[in-house]
Amino acid sequence: MKISHLRLLVPNVNECFLFYRDILGLKVLHGNEDTPYAEFQTGDINIALEPLLMNEHTEVLRERDDFSASDRVAIIFEADDVDATCHQLKSRGVAFVKEPHDTPEWGHRVAYFRDPAGNLIEINAGI
Known part of the structure; x- marks a missing residue:
């Protein structure tokens, strides 16, 4: 599969x-x-x-800017340059919940934001 x-x-x-x-x-x-x-x-x-x-109410969803370990899924996009991608997305109105930062334990530079439904999205690139 x-x-x-x-x-x-x-x-x-x-x-x-x-x-x-x-x-x-x-x-x-x-x-x-x-x-x-x-x-x-x-x-x-x-x-x-x-x-x-199911008939869920949107009030149950977390706020878009709430970065939390309670998320069950994250959508991960690989980017060539996390900082440049963040700059481009910010110019289109995306609010980041975690600005670009290095995660040496994973070997990546990452940033996080949410879609309108509250889904956590990560963009990353190897460091």
Whole structure:
């Protein structure tokens, strides 16, 4: 078996679609801002968006700027230059919950932010 894609169950597909397409600049493989399902190309594993499966309230979601060990999943993007990527994403309105910093124990430079659904996203590059 191999992972074919990652499906994010989100409270607002439209808002997340616009974030992944317009802010992160991912290529759309399926859907648009008006469809209940969308998929983006990210390399070998694609990211898909779909509405929540159960009736969850968005108030239950953590604040976007709350960086916490209670996250169960992080979406990791490899970047050529973490600082340059952060600068570019900040110019598009992304608020980082952890600014670029080195993690020598892992051999990476990393930074963290959240998508509109509260999913933790890491960008990293080897140091």
